[in-house]
Amino acid sequence: MSFAAKHLRLSNFRNFGHLELEIPNGFTILTGQNAQGKTSILESLYWLSTTRMLRGTRDAEAIKQGEAGCLVEAELVTGTTIGATLEQGSRKKFYLNGASLPRASDVLGRLPCVVISIFDLEIVRGDPSDRRLFLDIELSSLFPAYLRHLSIYKRALEQRNALLKMAQERAMDDFSFDTWEEPLAKEGAELRRIRNEYLDSLGPKVTRYHSQMSSQPEVLQLSYILKDESTDRDSLLRGYQETRRADIHRGTTQIGPHRDDIEIRIENKDARLFGSQGQQRTAVIALKLATLEMAKEHLGESPLLLLDDMLSDLDAERRSRLCHVVATEAGQAILTCTEASAAGEEILDRSVVYAVKQGTVSQP
Ligand SMILES: Nc1ncnc2c1ncn2[C@@H]1O[C@H](COP(=O)(O)OP(=O)(O)O)[C@@H](O)[C@H]1O
Numbered sequence: 486m487s488f489a490a491k492h493l494r495l496s497n498f499r500n501f502g503h504l505e506l507e508i509p510n511g512f513t514i515l516t517g518q519n520a521q522g523k524t525s526i527l528e529s530l531y532w533l534s535t536t537r538m539l540r541g542t543r544d545a546e547a548i549k550q551g552e553a554g555c556l557v558e559a560e561l562v563t564g565t566t567i568g569a570t571l572e573q574g575s576r577k578k579f580y581l582n583g584a585s586l587p588r589a590s591d592v593l594g595r596l597p598c599v600v601i602s603i604f605d606l607e608i609v610r611g612d613p614s615d616r617r618l619f620l621d622i623e624l625s626s627l628f629p630a631y632l633r634h635l636s637i638y639k640r641a642l643e644q645r646n647a648l649l650k651m652a653q654e655r656a657m658d659d660f661s662f663d664t665w666e667e668p669l670a671k672e673g674a675e676l677r678r679i680r681n682e683y684l685d686s687l688g689p690k691v692t693r694y695h696s697q698m699s700s701q702p703e704v705l706q707l708s709y710i711l712k713d714e715s716t717d718r719d720s721l722l723r724g725y726q727e728t729r730r731a732d733i734h735r736g737t738t739q740i741g742p743h744r745d746d747i748e749i750r751i752e753n754k755d756a757r758l759f760g761s762q763g764q765q766r767t768a769v770i771a772l773k774l775a776t777l778e779m780a781k782e783h784l785g786e787s788p789l790l791l792l793d794d795m796l797s798d799l800d801a802e803r804r805s806r807l808c809h810v811v812a813t814e815a816g817q818a819i820l821t822c823t824e825a826s827a828a829g830e831e832i833l834d835r836s837v838v839y840a841v842k843q844g845t846v847s848q849p
């Protein structure tokens with residue numbers, strides 16, 4: 486395995502002063518009571534993988550209280566080290582083998598990971614923006630080109646929105662709008678194409694995992710919902726031009742991939758509105774296992790799976806089905822739970838178990 490992590494070092498990260506942790510190639514279970522630091526360990530790896538914190542918190546909140554800065558460093562089995570530092574009041578920096586990377590995004594793809602945590606429930610329950618963020622994070626880590634399309638699109642969108650606001654005060658010439666609508670249409674059509682393609686392959690996998698984990702047969706369907714009809718560059722460009730006047734009135738851009746959504750239907754009902762807690766939870770897990778499989782197909786090996794606290798709240802049957810899928814599908818995985826027994830024998834037999842207590846880790 487060329488992506489697997491071998492060693493993790495934390496310094497003043499969350500409630501950890503200093504931590505050196507060996508990570509085995511297979512499965513690791515982190516056990517411990519609440520608020521001991523289990524999620525923080527997963528978060529540190531997620532930070533290196535995605536440049537983001539796990540819980541949507543601001544980066545600075547990761548610095549241990551009272552300290553000036555934090556460091557996270559992971560050594561991979563290949564010998565490559567990936568690092569991240571953050572000093573109070575300045576920008577986070579990412580490193581590859583000790584050398585500073587020009588942009589944070591340069592670290593994407595070095596330590597691919599898929600996380601399944603309670604925060605992911607928002608993908609099913611939350612707003613369209615939660616689902617778009619899920620897509621953007623997945624696709625950016627798999628395809629560097631997607632991230633380029635996305636950043637150009639976002640910049641053009643900001644510029645067009647600024648123009649719309651100015652146009653409320655005084656007449657703006659068409660030329661200024663054309664300047665930003667052209668890249669919006671070009672990049673927007675690409676974003677939609679890549680998202681559509683990805684979801685076309687992802688959908689059947691989610692359906693399969695969902696039915697594998699449900700107690701009675703249930704059909705889950707995933708579809709990409711366009712805010713408008715335009716799938717190619719020309720029609721999107723016409724769309725932006727035609728909605729210009731209405732957009733000036735509202736002060737924002739109404740059409741385009743930044744308004745799209747993913748619809749998740751279970752037994753033909755919108756899971757967001759009508760799914761039971763158990764169904765929503767199963768749907769999120771199925772979605773994430775499917776992203777793991779997609780990443781595995783794309784990368785040629787399984788990314789690191791981080792499973793945070795998902796076992797405790799599932800009923801025994803769903804839990805054992807999930808554990809079985811994890812045991813058969815995952816490569817390297819780190820699971821957190823209060824009691825190691827929650828992981829079930831199939832996983833436990835192959836795991837190294839660590840106990841996390843007040844920001845220290847030991848082998849029980
Ligand atoms: N920046 C920080 N400095 C110090 N402690 C923190 C910081 N951020 C979070 N914590 C604390 O770290 C502890 C561990 O949190 P967490 O990793 O979520 O634990 P667990 O997953 O084991 O329940 C919590 O008590 C939390 O309040």
Ligand SMILES: [Mg+2]
Pocket residue numbers: 520523524525793794
């Ligand atoms: Mg936790």
